[in-house]
Amino acid sequence: MDKRIFQLRNGLYKQIIFLFFITFNLFSQKQYVTPVFENNKRIGYYLEETKENCDSCYYFISKNILNKKVTFQLPLTIKEREGKLFFDALYQIVISNYSKNTKIIQFNSTVTGAFYRIYVSVIQGKLTIVKNATWSNSSYSNGDEIFSASYVCLNKTKKTINDILIFDNLFKFKKEECYYFPSKYLLEECMILIKSKQKIKWE
Numbered sequence: 001m002d003k004r005i006f007q008l009r010n011g012l013y014k015q016i017i018f019l020f021f022i023t024f025n026l027f028s029q030k031q032y033v034t035p036v037f038e039n040n041k042r043i044g045y046y047l048e049e050t051k052e053n054c055d056s057c058y059y060f061i062s063k064n065i066l067n068k069k070v071t072f073q074l075p076l077t078i079k080e081r082e083g084k085l086f087f088d089a090l091y092q093i094v095i096s097n098y099s100k101n102t103k104i105i106q107f108n109s110t111v112t113g114a115f116y117r118i119y120v121s122v123i124q125g126k127l128t129i130v131k132n133a134t135w136s137n138s139s140y141s142n143g144d145e146i147f148s149a150s151y152v153c154l155n156k157t158k159k160t161i162n163d164i165l166i167f168d169n170l171f172k173f174k175k176e177e178c179y180y181f182p183s184k185y186l187l188e189e190c191m192i193l194i195k196s197k198q199k200i201k202w203e
Contacts, residue, residue, distance in 0.1 A: 036087050054078040065103050068127050073166045116171050127161040135187045140180040142202045152190045153178040
């Protein structure tokens, strides 16, 4: 191989390795620049090791929804890895399409398997929450029998998004807005049954 070509290739490989480490370093740093708060006081950083109790800690995360930036305040948990404690996500956000003008923002619990949804549309140029829903595993007693069940809460609303959305304030339901369904039903099927007021058969 020509010596000059060898030197060029060797230099290129070194540049690629250098860029890789720079990118990796920036990515790693980015994971630790998200502050964690408790009572408006910063107590650490997301994914960072901690010795703090985390009963009411939270962090902020922003997402692009229908071409608008929305910021959420989400609670955190503490998870143990290799004998050490770390701040970690209590909910993972998944965004999907419901219709052309409506997005579903779903918060999946990393602990219980429950999930929480808000349906967001653009109304008169403003992002608006039009529906809230939750789903969780439960049980239902029907006389002497106990059935595996899904516990679903649903309400329609019309709340304009003007500020940070605090997770704990998004999912407050009245008793009459919550229902038990046999666990075989998906959330979407439960919502149809709620709308039709169909009587549920437990068997």
